[in-house]
Amino acid sequence: MAMIQNSGQLQLLKNTELDVSLADELRVPKREVMADVTFLYAGERPQSCLFFLSYYSPRLNGEESLSEYLNSMNSFFPLRDKASGEFLIVHADQILTVREAPLVEMSGSRPFRLVLQNGVELKLRTSGPRHTWRSRPIDLLNGGERFVAFIQDDHSRIHVNKRHIARVEGL
Numbered sequence: 038m039a040m041i042q043n044s045g046q047l048q049l050l051k052n053t054e055l056d057v058s059l060a061d062e063l064r065v066p067k068r069e070v071m072a073d074v075t076f077l078y079a080g081e082r083p084q085s086c087l088f089f090l091s092y093y094s095p096r097l098n099g100e101e102s103l104s105e106y107l108n109s110m111n112s113f114f115p116l117r118d119k120a121s122g123e124f125l126i127v128h129a130d131q132i133l134t135v136r137e138a139p140l141v142e143m144s145g146s147r148p149f150r151l152v153l154q155n156g157v158e159l160k161l162r163t164s165g166p167r168h169t170w171r172s173r174p175i176d177l178l179n180g181g182e183r184f185v186a187f188i189q190d191d192h193s194r195i196h197v198n199k200r201h202i203a204r205v206e207g208l
Contacts (some may be wrong), residue, residue: 112129130200132184134197136189136195138186149162151205152204
């Protein structure tokens, strides 16, 4: 039964169905990007998860990058565990590191070590050239971003939550 309003009066019409399904019209298309996530509660073993990124970057041309997504104003991230298919909603501070697939080799980077609060040591390299006025490695750590990206020995990009960095050596 459906209701319509006619000249101020409400009328009921029998056997009239309204087909209003907005589920597909309101869905925002996302692309799935796999990365290995190390959580605070299990700092020794990374977990393969899927991130849901936009097809359009909010700041640049092209698709949204994992770095943009992690440094967004969102406090909670929806993830899907690759192995079990289970959905998770995780607070950003519960994430220690996010490791992307290997990239092409980058030149001009400087090696150093990060020691996280849980005692894990990471041998990293800076992620390439930066603007001249922010070219010092310490500028990476003092920026406004929540996660900072570095390169590991296998040329994969790793995003480290600055909240969990205890010490930096070799800069």
